[in-house]
Amino acid sequence: MSKRKVRLSNLITLIKNRKPFSILGIVFVFSSVFILLPSVLFMINSFLEPYEKYDFVKIEQNGTEKIAKITDLRPVNNVTINGEHPLKISYEFSDKGLTKSDKFQTMDLEKTNEMKIGNEIKIKTFENQSKIQNLEPFTFPFYLFYTLPFIFFVLGSIFSLIGLVPALRDYNLYKNGIVKEGTIISLTLNSGLPITNIGQSILINYYYLSSNGQKIFGKSKTTDLSIMLEKKAEDKINLFVSENDETKSCLIPKLEAMKNNWKI
Numbered sequence: 001m002s003k004r005k006v007r008l009s010n011l012i013t014l015i016k017n018r019k020p021f022s023i024l025g026i027v028f029v030f031s032s033v034f035i036l037l038p039s040v041l042f043m044i045n046s047f048l049e050p051y052e053k054y055d056f057v058k059i060e061q062n063g064t065e066k067i068a069k070i071t072d073l074r075p076v077n078n079v080t081i082n083g084e085h086p087l088k089i090s091y092e093f094s095d096k097g098l099t100k101s102d103k104f105q106t107m108d109l110e111k112t113n114e115m116k117i118g119n120e121i122k123i124k125t126f127e128n129q130s131k132i133q134n135l136e137p138f139t140f141p142f143y144l145f146y147t148l149p150f151i152f153f154v155l156g157s158i159f160s161l162i163g164l165v166p167a168l169r170d171y172n173l174y175k176n177g178i179v180k181e182g183t184i185i186s187l188t189l190n191s192g193l194p195i196t197n198i199g200q201s202i203l204i205n206y207y208y209l210s211s212n213g214q215k216i217f218g219k220s221k222t223t224d225l226s227i228m229l230e231k232k233a234e235d236k237i238n239l240f241v242s243e244n245d246e247t248k249s250c251l252i253p254k255l256e257a258m259k260n261n262w263k264i
Helices: 008-017 021-048 054-064 141-176 253-261
Strands: 064-075 086-096 100-104 120-126 129-132 178-191 201-209 213-221 235-240 249-251
Touching: 008 021, 008 064, 008 141, 021 141, 054 120, 054 129, 064 129, 086 120, 086 129, 141 235, 141 249, 178 213, 201 235, 201 249, 213 249
Parallel strands: none
Antiparallel strands: 064 086, 064 120, 086 100, 120 129, 178 201, 178 235, 201 213, 235 249
C-alpha cells in the first residue's frame, strides 16, 4: 500500500503527547552528547599538562633507558589524596645530543623521600615522552567527570524508551498502518503531573481481530479528552494496525485525520 500523507507536525504532536518523558529524553540525550561531553573533553584538555597525557605503558614496553638529573621537586598542593599531595619531579636528560626537560607526577612518596635536586635518576624515553623508572605515575582521575554525561545519556535513553520510541512507532503507523475497527474495553483518565496537569491524557484499552480472527489486545494514549464524552466501553473505534506485525496498533486521532484529509 502507498504511504499515507503525514506531516512532521504530526510527529511533533506525538512527541508532545508523550511528555514529560519524550521531552526529557530528547533534552537529556542532547545535553549529554552535545553539551556535557564536549565540556568534559575541553576541561580535560585544558587542565591536564602534556606529561599527564603520556602513554606510560607504551613508554615502559618500548622505551630506551637514560640517565636524567632532577631540576625541581615540589608538591602539587591543589590535589590531595588521603591527606597527601602528589610530588611533581622536573628533570633534564640528553637525547641525541640535545638537552631535553620533562616532568613526572607520582604518589610513591616513600620512594621519593631521599630525592634531592641534582640527583641522577633512571628514566625511559619513547617518541618524545618519558617516565621515571620504578615510580608509579599519578594523573588526576578526570575520567570520573565522564560519569555525568554518561548518567545523562542513560537517563535520556530510558526516558526515550518510555516516551520517544512509542511516538516514533505511532508516527510510522500513521504513515503505513492499515485501518481496522476495534472495540473499547475501558477509558482511563491520566491526570498528569500534580498541580500543572502536564501529561494529562486518556488511556484507551481495546481489542481488535487479527487477519485469522483472533482477538488482539492493545492500548493507546490520546490527549483528546473529548473522547471521554463521545465514547464508552464496548463502543467501536478506528485503529491503525501494522501490516507487518498485527500486534502493533494505535488509535486513529480524529483531529489529525481531519487535518491530513485521510478520509477514514
